[in-house]
Amino acid sequence: MTKNKLSDLNNHLFAQLERLDDEELTSEQLxxxxxxxxxxxxxxxxxxxxxxxxxxxxxxxxxxxxxxSVNLELLNG
Known part of the structure; x- marks a missing residue:
């Protein structure tokens, strides 16, 4: 069972953006x-x-x- 939070999603998305911005990637790697x-x-x-x-x-x-108010804790499972 995973215990990821929405903040983890943000981190994953930015990490992927950084990988896409790697200028040393070959065409195949890109x-x-x-x-x-x-x-x-x-x-x-x-x-x-x-x-x-x-x-x-x-x-x-x-x-x-x-x-x-709403219970925002439900967003993080």
Missing amino acids: TQEIERSKAITSVASKIIDNGRLVLDAQALSAEYNGRK
Whole structure:
């Protein structure tokens, strides 16, 4: 079971950006990094969508139950 947080996602995305910016990559290595980036971006998008769904559900629940805040801990599992 993984215990990643949304902050970890941010770190992974920036690390991948740094790999793409490596000027010493060969054309073949750059192509591999681009493919890796596409996969990472696809998974990251799903994680972000899921986080948005959790946040929206919390906001709706807070509004329905008269609370003034949401539980952001649910975003980090």
